[in-house]
Amino acid sequence: MFDLSVYIEKFDVRTFFKALEKEASIDLDWERLAAHRASGAGSVGALLADSMNGWHSPEKVNKYFGCFRLNFTLFGNVEIERINTLWQLRHSIVHTGGTLTLADAQKVKALKGYGDRKIAFNKNFIFEVARKFHPIVKTSTEGLGNNFKQRLVNGISDEDRQRIDKFFEVKSSVGVWLK
Numbered sequence: 001m002f003d004l005s006v007y008i009e010k011f012d013v014r015t016f017f018k019a020l021e022k023e024a025s026i027d028l029d030w031e032r033l034a035a036h037r038a039s040g041a042g043s044v045g046a047l048l049a050d051s052m053n054g055w056h057s058p059e060k061v062n063k064y065f066g067c068f069r070l071n072f073t074l075f076g077n078v079e080i081e082r083i084n085t086l087w088q089l090r091h092s093i094v095h096t097g098g099t100l101t102l103a104d105a106q107k108v109k110a111l112k113g114y115g116d117r118k119i120a121f122n123k124n125f126i127f128e129v130a131r132k133f134h135p136i137v138k139t140s141t142e143g144l145g146n147n148f149k150q151r152l153v154n155g156i157s158d159e160d161r162q163r164i165d166k167f168f169e170v171k172s173s174v175g176v177w178l179k
Helices: 001-005 013-023 031-034 045-050 057-068 078-093 109-114 125-149 156-167
Strands: none
Touching: 001 156, 013 057, 031 156, 057 078, 078 109, 078 125, 125 156
């Protein structure tokens, strides 16, 4: 999205980075930069995002995108709670061998009563995670896109407008989950 900010009317890069400095310590790591060689990334925004921490935190992501000053919040309280719950479960599967520790359970309201238990998922777990994320992705991406498009400069070419529309487009092989 940062790459497309050249099309936002009166977008001030200095103001953006001043706001972003309050939310993130941006340290462009040369090894991370080198990892993008020949990747076709070709994106200043991708390099910027890669140098920032906290993408697992929906609250932090809200703050990052708030720096664009588009008057849109990606995730509301319900989405934040859902994302935090799913992220904590992922953490417990990957880092504590499938045990939801008491300390980890206390980090998320929805998991407080499940500390010191093994996590056992049925065969539909991944399916359900994907289904629950679909509306969050659609609402946040399209909402942000609508606010972004309202701020476009005059005289933008049809090609650039199509590129922006495609960037904020949300599709799924299971389209019914997007509703």
